[in-house]
Amino acid sequence: MTGQFFISLLNPAIGLLFAVTFFLMWLNRREAYIAYAASAYVATALAFLIQDMAPVLPMELQRLPANLCFLLTGALFAAAIIKRYGLPVPWREMMVAMSVSLAVFLWFLLGQPSIAARIYAISVGAGAIALMVVRALWPIEKPHLIDRVLFWVAVLAAINLTVRPIAILTLGGGFDNYDGFQQSVYWTTVQFSQAMVSVAAAISLMVAIAIDMVAELRLQAAGDTLSGLLNRRGFEAEAGAALRRCAAEEAPAALLIADFDHFKAINDTYGHAVGDAIITAFGTHVRAVGPAEMIAGRIGGEEFAILVPGASIEAGRQLAETIRSGLLAACADRIPAALRPSTCIGISVGTPGATLSQLMQQADQALYDAKRTGRDCVRTFTPTVIRIASA
Numbered sequence: 001m002t003g004q005f006f007i008s009l010l011n012p013a014i015g016l017l018f019a020v021t022f023f024l025m026w027l028n029r030r031e032a033y034i035a036y037a038a039s040a041y042v043a044t045a046l047a048f049l050i051q052d053m054a055p056v057l058p059m060e061l062q063r064l065p066a067n068l069c070f071l072l073t074g075a076l077f078a079a080a081i082i083k084r085y086g087l088p089v090p091w092r093e094m095m096v097a098m099s100v101s102l103a104v105f106l107w108f109l110l111g112q113p114s115i116a117a118r119i120y121a122i123s124v125g126a127g128a129i130a131l132m133v134v135r136a137l138w139p140i141e142k143p144h145l146i147d148r149v150l151f152w153v154a155v156l157a158a159i160n161l162t163v164r165p166i167a168i169l170t171l172g173g174g175f176d177n178y179d180g181f182q183q184s185v186y187w188t189t190v191q192f193s194q195a196m197v198s199v200a201a202a203i204s205l206m207v208a209i210a211i212d213m214v215a216e217l218r219l220q221a222a223g224d225t226l227s228g229l230l231n232r233r234g235f236e237a238e239a240g241a242a243l244r245r246c247a248a249e250e251a252p253a254a255l256l257i258a259d260f261d262h263f264k265a266i267n268d269t270y271g272h273a274v275g276d277a278i279i280t281a282f283g284t285h286v287r288a289v290g291p292a293e294m295i296a297g298r299i300g301g302e303e304f305a306i307l308v309p310g311a312s313i314e315a316g317r318q319l320a321e322t323i324r325s326g327l328l329a330a331c332a333d334r335i336p337a338a339l340r341p342s343t344c345i346g347i348s349v350g351t352p353g354a355t356l357s358q359l360m361q362q363a364d365q366a367l368y369d370a371k372r373t374g375r376d377c378v379r380t381f382t383p384t385v386i387r388i389a390s391a
Contacts, residue, residue: 010195015045018202025209033083037205040076043069044198059110067105067122071098074129074161077201081150082136084208090136094129101125119165127162130154146207153201160193224298226276227283235297239307240356242295246309250352254316256306257363258282258323258345261375263302270339275302277334278341285330289322305360313349313380320345320378342376349381 022038047069054062075094082089104121108114133154142148222234230238239255246253260266260278267275279302286296286306295307306323308316327343335341346367350359362381370379 010192011048011198012045014195014198015041015043015048017041018198019045021202021206025206029209029213031084031209033080034209036076036080036083037202040073040080041198041202043076044073047073061109063109063118064102064106067118068098068102070122071101071125071129074126074157078129078133078154080205081133081154084150084205084212085137085140087136087140090132093132097125097128097132101128123161123165127158130158130161134158144208144211146204146211149204150208153197153204157197157201160197164193224283226279227298227304228280228287229283229304230295230297232297232299235295235299235305235307236356238295239297239305242293242307242309243350243354243356243359246350247352251310252312252349252351253354253359254308254311254313254319254347254349255356255359255363256308256316256320256323256345256347257299257360257367258304258306258320258343259300259367259371260302261342261344261371266339266341270336274335274339278331281331281334282327282343285326286323288330289326290319305363307356307359311349313347316347316349317378317380320347324376324378344370344375345378346370347378347380 019038019041022034022041026034026038047066050062050066050069054066056062075098078094079089079091101121101124105118108117108121134151137147137151137154142151222230222237224231224234229235243253260282263275263278266278279298282304283296283298286294286304290296290306291308291311293309295309297305299305306319308319311319324343324345328340331339331341344367346363346365346369348359348362348366350362366379366381370377373379
């Protein structure tokens with residue numbers, strides 16, 4: 001066995017190793033983009049195995065499935081990255097690029113044989129697919145370093161697939177036969193550059209998957225599954241951090257505390273499933289009408305807290321009235337027609353430096369006033385003025 005034989009096994013081994021790794025990840029998460037990644041590495045392993053080790057067929061037809069697998073590798077990995085961001089995968093455009101690339105490849109395989117032209121045909125097709133990833137990721141927000149890394153891996157792949165073949169073939173010339181091709185500097189650069197890009201792409205996507213898993217675990221730890229809002233621990237953590245930012249910026253913050261009217265009676269009369277439906281509808285309603293900077297959580301059985309950084313008393317009251325008045329419509333298709341749920345909301349507005357505990361105590365007092373004076377209403381905390389009688 002020669003050193004070239006072991007080099008030929010490099011990319012198939014890397015491909016199969018990463019295919020198994022992504023498959024195991026998919027078994028745990030069942031996300032389509034992870035399955036695409038696993039399939040991409042199966043395709044790249046097959047491509048190199050066929051290219052380097054498959055028996056020679058008449059008219060070198062074994063090159064067709066090898067290069068089809070190369071193109072499938074690019075398409076499947078592009079789909080994995082794009083799908084990870086929830087973007088539509090351009091399957092039609094990728095199929096067009098693959099079809100054109102293979103048609104040109106076949107012409108230069110069967111009609112007018114040229115190894116160099118076949119290299120260009122496949123490289124340009126795969127490079128076009130890599131550029132589709134660049135185009136898809138270019139306009140979106142990239143909140144983590146790994147998002148930027150994935151973007152630049154796609155850029156690197158596009159450059160590797162388009163610029164490298166042109167540069168090396170221009171400087172080194174073409175090939176008369178596949179024996180010269182297999183021993184050429186060009187094919188050696190393909191094997192090593194593809195190995196490096198494959199490793200970089202796989203590691204980057206694995207880190208992205210790990211970040212997604214951590215974010216999901218954090219959401220599960222801080223979230224309330226019934227309402228879709230934060231739970232008490234999650235709310236207190238995020239609201240406390242938001243108030244500290246408000247203090248640093250000398251900005252106010254409005255806190256709303258909402259509580260359903262006669263909720264125990266609703267559960268006793270209609271059952272807990274109806275009570276749960278009201279909680280779910282309320283969470284959906286709050287997310288729909290609240291501003292982007294809002295922090296909302298379910299802090300008790302039927303009690304909710306909503307913090308709006310930077311909001312004035314007027315903005316807080318307007319949001320509270322929108323939430324209160326829209327509750328019945330939000331619940332309409334989820335509960336019995338005879339049931340008319342309502343809520344009371346207490347509001348407090350803190351000046352810079354106010355703590356979450358202080359705001360919650362004040363909003364609780366306003367909520368108590370709302371319940372005491374008729375329910376289905378909004379009340380704002382008003383500090384008690386202590387008058388000192390003159391002597």
